[in-house]
Amino acid sequence: MVQLLSMAPSTLRANSPVRGIAEVLHAATVLGHDAWTSKPMTRNDPPSEVQLSRDVLQLFSLLRDRGVPYLLVGGIALLRYIEGRNTQDIDLVLSASALSQLPELVLSDQNRDFARGHFESLRVDVRFTENPLFRLVHDHYATAHQFKEVEVRIATVEGLVLLKMYALPALYLQGDGQRIALYEADITMLCQRYRPAVEPLLHTLTAFVEAAPMQELRNIANDIQRRIERMDRAKHPSG
Numbered sequence: 001m002v003q004l005l006s007m008a009p010s011t012l013r014a015n016s017p018v019r020g021i022a023e024v025l026h027a028a029t030v031l032g033h034d035a036w037t038s039k040p041m042t043r044n045d046p047p048s049e050v051q052l053s054r055d056v057l058q059l060f061s062l063l064r065d066r067g068v069p070y071l072l073v074g075g076i077a078l079l080r081y082i083e084g085r086n087t088q089d090i091d092l093v094l095s096a097s098a099l100s101q102l103p104e105l106v107l108s109d110q111n112r113d114f115a116r117g118h119f120e121s122l123r124v125d126v127r128f129t130e131n132p133l134f135r136l137v138h139d140h141y142a143t144a145h146q147f148k149e150v151e152v153r154i155a156t157v158e159g160l161v162l163l164k165m166y167a168l169p170a171l172y173l174q175g176d177g178q179r180i181a182l183y184e185a186d187i188t189m190l191c192q193r194y195r196p197a198v199e200p201l202l203h204t205l206t207a208f209v210e211a212a213p214m215q216e217l218r219n220i221a222n223d224i225q226r227r228i229e230r231m232d233r234a235k236h237p238s239g
Contacts, residue, residue: 053148055120059090060150066101070094071138072154073163074125080145081157082189090119093127093138093155133166133208157194161187162201168220169213184220192228 056076063070074091099105099115105124107117113134115126129135141159144151155163164183171180191198198221206214 051121055122056090057148057150059119059122059124060147060152062102062104064150068094068098068101069138070098070153071142071159072152073127073137073160077154077160078186078190080154081160082186082193090122090124091127092124093129093134095129099126127163133162133205136204137162157190158196158201161190161196161198162204165201165205165217165221166208168217169209172213172216184224188224188227191224192231198225 062068071093072091073093074089076090096115099107102119105117105119107115109116113128113131115128117124117126127134129138137155137159141156141162142153143156145154146152164187168180168183171183190196202214202218202221205217209217
């Protein structure tokens, strides 16, 4: 693991499973906790880290300079709040019409609620504000944090929990066990560290999720709460 973290993915054979793992770990390291500061890049940074950081900074700078309303969500946003979250993507919430202001973002797929594309070396996933829940998070669950030398508009902890919860019913219908486990782990880590008020978030979701999956989300939230309580007891045993 330590060796993988020290490798630039470009040094590994294309299509190698190890290279895929290295790309995820490398991105999580470059875009993790230390990046969420005002510390600029230096000449001593490895070339691969400089390129990735430059591409991220260029995207954020374009969004700022062109006045594009956006919100950073997903794995890189999570890395602002928790450590150990692996990611390869930039996840944004913005309007479908805003894409015309970003011709550098080359799309490979688009539907009513989502789009996917590439910006330089980055894979970018977009959630459109035409979806009412995404609009709500964009408008009311946002804050700003410094990412190197650029201030970035980023989802709050509560906004990230809302998005993760909202996505779970579809993932269960798809039988996507890997992403289910990842999303539930994300929610657990956020709730354990920041203790957001979950019941109001569940109440908010009732306007966007049907009754049956909403009950399942409540069951999941209860399971997560019990898991956190077990961790608390293990950390602070009585006596």
